[in-house]
Amino acid sequence: MHKVMMGLARGMAVAGGVVLSALIVLTCLSIAGRLLNGAFHSSLMQGIAPGLSRWMLDLGVGPINGDFELVEAGVAFAIFAFIPLCQISSGHASVDVLANMLPRGVNRFLRMVTEALFAAVLVLIAWKLFDGMMSKKSYGETSFLLQFPVWWAYGASLIGAVMAAVVGVYMAVVRIIEFLTGRIRIWDGVETDQ
Template sequence: MHKLMMGLARTLAIVGGIVLSALILLTCVSILGRLLNGFFHGDFMESVAPGFASWAIGIGIGPVNGDFELVEAGVAFAIFCFLPLCQITAGHASVDILANSFPAVVNRFLRMVTEIVFAAVLLLIMWKLFDGMMSKRSYGETTFLLQFPIWWAYALSFVASLAAAIVGVYMAGVRIIEFLTGRVLVWDGTEASH
């Protein structure tokens, strides 16, 4: 089961990385287009090469239309894609100054409680994303510039949050079994100190 969950988490992280890389490229192209558009509209190019400046502007050199709408939707999706891997590898930030002095059984209990809370929060986020998606779909809301339905972005984020919730519930189950049996089923590096 752990192999399946790890495969799901890694696959989603790869998809999230690809989407995030594409968004970075989109942002760079848009910024470059905005700079070039300003340059071609400037007094210098209008006086030196007005024909070339008009031609460059005419072929569409400028910012990518709706770039911020795509970035907004894509970054939300990418974040939810990274959550399962972060959850299964215990990659969340933690402060264990005090916890390092606790006995192993107390730390196992704290890890179990933390995983249960994370799973509950992930389930809540998934549920609210589903509600938001259905609400946006029923109202037919679209983005301002590109006019694509907003519920599409919610749907993508919902699918990734569903995977995050599944992994979160799995990890909560693992930590409950670990607490009850005293055995470590999934190593994440924090067990070595005890």
């Protein structure tokens, strides 16, 4: 079961990485287009090479229309796509100054409670994201420039949120079993041997 969950988490992280990489390229192209557009509109370029300036401007050299809308939707998806891998590999930030001094049983209890709370929050986020998506869909809300339905971005993010919730519940069950049996089932480098 752990291999399946890890595979799903890694798959989501790869999808998030691909989307994030595409957004980086999109942003760079848009910035370059904005700079070139300003340069071709400048009086210097109009004086030196008016034909080239007019030709480039007629080609549509400029910022990518709606780039911020795409970045906004894509980054939301990427964030939710990375959460499952972070959850299954215990990649969240933690402050263990006090916990390292506590006995192993107390630490396992704290880990179990933390994982259960994380799972509950991830399920709540997925549920409310679904509600938000359905609301946006029923109102037919669209983005300002590109006019794509806003619920598409919610739907893409919902995929990552549901995967995060599934992985979160799985990890909570694992930590509950570990606490009850006293045996570590998934070593992730966080567990201490006190």
